[in-house]
Amino acid sequence: MTVRIKDVAQAAGVSVATVSRALGEGPVSDSLRKKVEAAVAATGYRPNLSARRLRSQHSQTIGLIVSDIRNPFFTAVSRAVEDAAYQLGMRVILCNTDENLDKEALYLRLMQEERVTGVIFAPTRETAATLDVDALGFPVVLIDRAGPPGRHDAVVLDNAEAAALLVDHLVAQGYRRIGGLFGNTSTTGAERHAGFVAALQRHGLEAPARFVAPSAAAAEQALGLWLRDADRPDALVVSNGLFLLGVLRAVKHAELAVPGELAIAGFDNDDWTDLAGPGLTVIEQPVYEIGRTAMAMLMERLDNPAQLPRKVVLTGRLVTRGSSRPRG
Amino acid sequence: MTVRIKDVAQAAGVSVATVSRALGEGPVSDSLRKKVEAAVAATGYRPNLSARRLRSQHSQTIGLIVSDIRNPFFTAVSRAVEDAAYQLGMRVILCNTDENLDKEALYLRLMQEERVTGVIFAPTRETAATLDVDALGFPVVLIDRAGPPGRHDAVVLDNAEAAALLVDHLVAQGYRRIGGLFGNTSTTGAERHAGFVAALQRHGLEAPARFVAPSAAAAEQALGLWLRDADRPDALVVSNGLFLLGVLRAVKHAELAVPGELAIAGFDNDDWTDLAGPGLTVIEQPVYEIGRTAMAMLMERLDNPAQLPRKVVLTGRLVTRGSSRPRG
DNA sequence: ATCTTGACTGAAAACGATTGCAATCATGAC
């Protein structure tokens, strides 16, 4: 039914080895190469990648494991990873874990069965803590969330610094009662919280914070409750783009003016943030570059398996918009 | 180095065939199955999927080819496809074509080399027109954009009807000078335009339209020009979520009131559309269901290769918000 | 006791490529 390399060899009047070499790297005379190409065209031959991978022991596959591709941060990263991968002639297997430990374990096992070349992974805190890369059999680059220091390759944002950037900005704009909303499953939330607390401390201010599950709905609900408190903040640091959606919905529902009654500054310069309300002040993460860098680190690790784990820390850029206008 | 099925067999004191059967479907006595499972655990065996695929001739892989995963419509569809696939024990290969014909051809060839089980594909108009599914060797389900009638399995929105829904709504709200902004590369844009024109004709109104490349920037620029025209519309039908972003930016730049000076109604109930300006009136596509249905159709086609091509047409839901309030 | 039957089990042949090794061939040196 389907045409094999043997058929091409027959059609070209050469051996299968020659066809393989003509299609790949091996030394082949021009005349035979031409014959082979003609035979490939004539027969409509398509190499069987499973067979090639089995024999060559190179899967040319990288795994990308994120919590949810619908999170624009991961969407952008995934696009960067895929661009880089296809440029290198590799394919990408994408997995969504929903921050679920079982799914993380499941997909890591799948990666082993695929004999992937490497994996780019945004793990939960728990998995990052217990992850033993050497036992896995392929290199791993963590993104967005770093594990225990010095154990893994990683490319992350300087989360503490970025959070401090937001705090300093809000303080400079005249806000004093600054609250924070952070995710409770990843190291990212914890780091941003730490930077948030440290920065407020420097200013001699309190640092009230709430921790929520990683979804817009959870953020909306948490903030809805908070806004009913007597001591509600007059400015808010929001730990990611999903939370920003929830925050804005809660604010809309409570009919609060932004920034008049509640200033907002958050993470992720998602497409819509310049359009919501007065425009949102945000930290822009170099999303595409994060993906590109992760891919590059993976390749370097493959070239040099022995080198010490490296952590690339990228810095966020503060984009100021109406939601943090000076306090009136 | 890596442990093979042969090593497991040795450790368990059985033949490789028995190990294979114990791990798969074959009939194996309970006692041996237990032994095999113990040996698998002891050795840390992971089956090699390339070898399995080569021998069994089942790749358990489906291809998903879209224009850009960063388009939230495709993001949502991809999540649905992946959920369904992993539930069935299949892998997904995701490709971004950027509406580029060469990339489309390239990735279709890649799918052949992967010997994929099937492909879910959002093609450009040109590729859809020339696509010969039978020559490909695997079933294809088109999404979002249908090809020539009766030739392919497809799951699409009733685009003309949805566009008409928007037009009827705007007319009912009192708008008369209604313009349209449509994409120029896909059949989707064309169908929505057709529904737009037909609906306006029913109302005895003109149907001024602009066609632009599929990006927010292109929409922004086109509308920027249009808004300077003397005969600019007082309401706008916008053909997709990306364009909505561009439209809102142009409107903001021109400092027009929405809906006072320009009412807006568009496609795609993206996460942010309830938060921008007065809230955007949109057609909500059943995005997750589109992905799920495409996957289901693929499975049915595999069960029954001979059946005639089917086109599933889903209907959009009108979500009315502030951007189309009755004309004052 | 013998024969059937059915349920397991193992040996060995695929699956479709790549690659180590040996053979071939033309070329230029002697």
Place this chain on the structure above:
DNA sequence: GTCATGATTGCAATCGTTTTCAGTCAAGAT
């Protein structure tokens, strides 16, 4: 003319599974 050399080429082994086919064995039918 012979031989060494280097560049191609082909043969056959191999990658790690699944699956066919032919046993083996115990239990029940006769």
